[in-house]
Amino acid sequence: MHAWPASEVPALPGSGRDLRIHDTVTGEAITLAPGPVARIYVCGITPYDATHIGHAATYNAFDLVQRVWLDTKRQVHYVQNVTDVDDPLLVRAERDGLDWVALAERETALFREDMTALRMLPPRHYIGAVEAIPGIVPLVERLRDAGAAYELDGDIYYSVEADPHFGEISHLDAEAMRLLSAERGGDPDRPGKKNPLDPMLWMAAREGEPSWDGASLGRGRPGWHIECVAIALDLLGMGFDVQGGGSDLVFPHHEMGASHAHALTGEHPYAKAYVHAGMVALHGEKMSKSKGNLVFVSALRRDGVDPAAIRLALLAHHYRADWEWTEEVLDQAVERLDRWRAAVSRPDGPSADALVEEIREALANDLDAPAALAAVDRWAARQAETGGTDEGAPGLVSRAVDALLGVAL
Structure with a gap:
């Protein structure tokens, strides 16, 4: 599966x-x-x-991570998956009378278009669950053969008891985990499971649903968590x-993905840092x-909204914060974009060297994009009020905002 085209990231003086x-x-x-x-x-x-605004906010956060790393002159090996076969997709396809493959391809193509318009840097590898199946099956077999997984009516479940580190990521108690499992695709109440929290690794073929050859597992399709683990480990x-x-x-x-990886490799940790973006609400409820x-x-x-304004609306909120999308949020972003473009359109302006360092410092501090925006606002205000004599300043500001914030002025 291919990703989307990368926008050029301007080089800046100094290092991040x-x-x-x-x-x-x-x-x-x-x-x-x-x-x-x-x-x-x-x-x-x-x-x-x-792609909804909640998706865009999440991917914007990790686009900033990439940009901070690139500014330190590192390369970035970014991997992202597409869960192009799963129950919600099959349910939607049946509801709308569509072929599930065609639905997945259509919405993935639209996602690529949205990411391109928002200037999100693409992953080096963009992998679909279906194309990952040949790598998933051997991992499920290894877990089963090691006693970390078991069969239940043809389905294969992972045993959370196999990992002594299970629970270290979420820090939740068993009841909270059970409730979230039921809410987010698990089946904690299924009879016969060794532990209600045990997640499915391989779902045996169901009539009328897609399935693939799973070698010794039989025909079926992979669970959600093992999909990402197989791709990431590979x-x-x-x-x-x-x-x-x-x-x-x-x-x-x-939590489950890390547990799978620990059991498969005997190593810990799966990842050095777990970073999570907040949720975006609409009319008082999480956008979903x-x-x-x-x-x-x-x-x-x-509707004609400039993608740069959409991106500024996302950047106006700290990535870890839960916030609400409103028309006012978008209007403020459009106004900010207009101010910034007017400021960099002049032939000279106040020195921007310190501004570049302010943006770098803000983003290095837990991706504090609102602080970075405020710094650019102050430079634009000085430009509007008093101007300046530095002929290179407007161009440097434009390049810095593009390179570090992903906003094209």
């Missing part, structure tokens, strides 16, 4: 700072100091509907730098496909 970011496991900010190649895995979409290996996603993935997805309270990026673009 190492990223200090909030780690879900420790509950504290930690300084990331990757090697020459920084490794990041971000969980992707299940393509049964278009392309990044254990101990990669950042596991990213929305805060709704902390449990069960990231299941509730249908969505603002689609593609719809905003069709």
